[in-house]
Amino acid sequence: MRVLLVEDDEPVAQSLRRGLVRYGFEVEWVSTGGAALSHEGPYDVVLLDLGLPDTDGLDVCKALRERGDVPIIVISARSDETDRVVGLELGADDYVSKPFGVREVIARIRAVMRRAQPRGEAAAAGPDTYGSRLTIDRKAARVRLDGEEVSLAPKEYGLLSFLTEEPGALMSREQIMEAVWDANWFGPTKTLDVHVAALRRKLAGAVVIEAVRGVGFRLEIAADDGVS
Numbered sequence: 001m002r003v004l005l006v007e008d009d010e011p012v013a014q015s016l017r018r019g020l021v022r023y024g025f026e027v028e029w030v031s032t033g034g035a036a037l038s039h040e041g042p043y044d045v046v047l048l049d050l051g052l053p054d055t056d057g058l059d060v061c062k063a064l065r066e067r068g069d070v071p072i073i074v075i076s077a078r079s080d081e082t083d084r085v086v087g088l089e090l091g092a093d094d095y096v097s098k099p100f101g102v103r104e105v106i107a108r109i110r111a112v113m114r115r116a117q118p119r120g121e122a123a124a125a126g127p128d129t130y131g132s133r134l135t136i137d138r139k140a141a142r143v144r145l146d147g148e149e150v151s152l153a154p155k156e157y158g159l160l161s162f163l164t165e166e167p168g169a170l171m172s173r174e175q176i177m178e179a180v181w182d183a184n185w186f187g188p189t190k191t192l193d194v195h196v197a198a199l200r201r202k203l204a205g206a207v208v209i210e211a212v213r214g215v216g217f218r219l220e221i222a223a224d225d226g227v228s
């Protein structure tokens with residue numbers, strides 16, 4: 001996923017950029033409103049700071065929204081409710097106040113991207129389908145296998161939801177623990193293995209969760225029966 005990061009504070013920008021890249025995002029960073037408005041490369045979402053050196057970020061937000069429907073998430077130290085309301089009224093899809101964690105920003109990005117689907121061809125999108133057997137209704141937090149609802153513990157659902165965001169992608173233990181458990185998790189990760197084993201058992205034949213020694217896990221959608 002391609003992110004346009006508009007942030008004039010270099011330490012903040014570099015930290016956020018490193019975190020997003022670590023999670024598989026492609027990040028283009030610009031430090032002024034003018035650079036944001038003249039940026040020609042394609043991007044899927046905009047992270048926009050309001051305190052820019054050359055222009056008010058709210059004006060940039062308005063201009064970007066007039067150009068199209070690319071999701072815009074405001075990231076700003078301005079925590080005043082008026083700025084939040086104005087930003088959203090000018091077309092921002094979400095508003096994150098500084099200081100924030102990379103995990104929170106990623107969650108907001110994924111949320112606005114899911115909400116943005118109806119703007120395009122997926123106007124009537126329902127549960128996500130993986131192969132012919134597995135469906136995940138992210139709005140209702142329900143999982144079905146062969147049409148029957150599967151009972152998952154909260155962390156089992158969180159783990160499945162995270163791994164199916166990008167089937168086939170290798171996720172490190174650190175990434176998974178931060179996303180599903182807690183950004184400040186410092187304990188043993190044996191609980192992750194327990195939850196992976198539970199998903200393998202409950203979703204046998206529909207997904208394959210491969211353990212990559214010393215790194216983490218990769219979820220693959222199992223081939224349909226009868227497919228050669």
